[in-house]
Amino acid sequence: MKSEMHNDILKILVTEEEIQARISEMGAELYEKFQGKNPLFLGVLKGSFVFMSDLVRACQVKSDVEFIAVSSYENAMASSGRVKITHDIQQDITGRHLIVVEDILDSGNTLAFLKEYFKTKGAASITIVTLLDKPSRRTKAITPDLAGFTVPDEFVVGYGLDYCQQYRNVPYIGVLKPEVYSH
Ligand code: XMP
Ligand code: MG
DSSP, rough: OSSSSSEEEEEEEOOHHHHHHHHHHHHHHHHHHHHSSOOOOEEEEETTTHHHHHHHHTSSSEEEEEEEEEEESSSSSSSSSEEEEEEOOSSTTTOEEEEEEEEEESSSSSHHHHHHHHTTTTTTEEEEEEEEGGGGGSSSSOOEEEEEOOSSSSSSBTTTBBBBTTTTTTTSSSEEEEHTTTT
């Protein structure tokens, strides 16, 4: 496929094939845990939208999907530490089994905040699923219940993850060339 972005990528950390194979395993694992429970897949926008769409199709349980949008980074590469809900959930989650779907668990600020928020809204259970885990930068005591891949302390893009809102449609996980940041 032609790509305007591939040339900006320094190295590929996780290929398309590796992502799909891992998501099949994750879907199967979630199936065993949630069959008969009618879970709600709750994606954290924007980053999770690509992962969410593959994950829900890899897990054929009766379920529905919901999204919440938060912002903490404000187009920078380091978390401000503050989490703001920019688009709230549109349904009552009282008594629901939540599968919270994230692109990456980094400092843990976002998910620590959201976990508390969903608890106060009366969720029956909260399962945290993230495609990528970057444990080296964790500042909050939070661990994913299921993670696709552990990544080193490098800023990654692709498969939903952005740099200044760009590169979300790159089909693999990669690291940008340093000169891309200097423009
Ligand atoms: P925290 O620090 O709250 O981060 O766990 C969660 C959110 O921060 C974004 N994030 C990244 N985005 N490349 C990105 O494109 C990265 O390496 C990265 N690290 C954190 C992401 O939006 C995630 O939901
Ligand atoms: Mg995100």
